[in-house]
Amino acid sequence: MEHPLDISPPESTPDSASPAGNKGQIRQANEALILLAAEHVFARAGFGGATMAAIAEASGLPKANLHYYFGSKQALYRAVLERILSDWLMPAHGITRDADPRTALERYIRAKMALSAERPDASKVWANEILHGAQVVQELLATELRLLVLEKAAVVQYWVEQGRMAPVDGMQLFFTIWAATQTYADFDVQICAVMGQSTLRASDFERATDHVVGLVLRGCGL
Structure with missing residues (x-):
């Protein structure tokens, strides 16, 4: 049948x-x-x-x-990781030379925070892979991710040279944004314990997003 x-x-x-x-x-x-x-x-x-x-x-x-x-499980695991990376890279495409720095960076940060809120499991899977040496995604890190970060860091450098934002290290800026946004997915249990609650609510993510956006933009002179 x-x-x-x-x-x-x-x-x-x-x-x-x-x-x-x-x-x-x-x-x-x-x-x-x-x-x-x-x-x-x-x-x-x-x-x-x-x-x-x-x-x-x-x-x-x-x-x-x-x-x-x-x-196989191995092929499925790789497909999951590739999907996560693809979804994470997408919001960065709005960071271009012609874009307004404040608008582009704010949209990127908000998109990253939304992914942490909506798909925390994705961030946890990725973090676990990295912590175990990135054996499956090493090639993706050295190619797709590296090339995109180099491209977008060059855009940040261009904005700095044009006097459109404060001098910052473009590559380090992305590392900072990743750390600040993904912590709400990777370490949600720790954050909830400190806040004295069992889960992170939508209002918590809204508050956190506004905080991260403001902190980063002020650091960039925006």
Whole structure:
């Protein structure tokens, strides 16, 4: 009997007929569910403690789907990390020479804080990978991430040279923003303990975001 979910190979011409197009949509939806579930499980169990069975249960999909779409736990873990990095890099694209420094940096910081609030598991998975030597993402760090930071640090240097902001080290500025924003995801338990509450509320993130934005912009003379 055919399985109700799409775990069969896609048609050879996926755009030629509606059923194939539907299969493509089902595949995308299933992959998104699996990646989000894997993010959740990897954040709590680490790579070693996570199992495909636990991820399947969290996603609400059969374990067979995970193996069909991603092949192995290693491949799924890498896909999760690649997705996290892609989502983190996206907000930085607004930092360009022609942009207003204050507006561009504020939007970047707010986007990073929103990611920490909405997907804290993503930050935890990434932090755990880095703390264990970045064995899976080392190449991504040395290529995609490095090239983007060099490009955006050069924009900051351009703004400084144009007198549009105070002299700051562009690369260090990004390190500071990452540390200030991701701490609310990575160390939420510590922050909650100090604040005397069990979870961080939306209002807490709003307050924290305004604080980080103001602190960074004042440090940049903006």
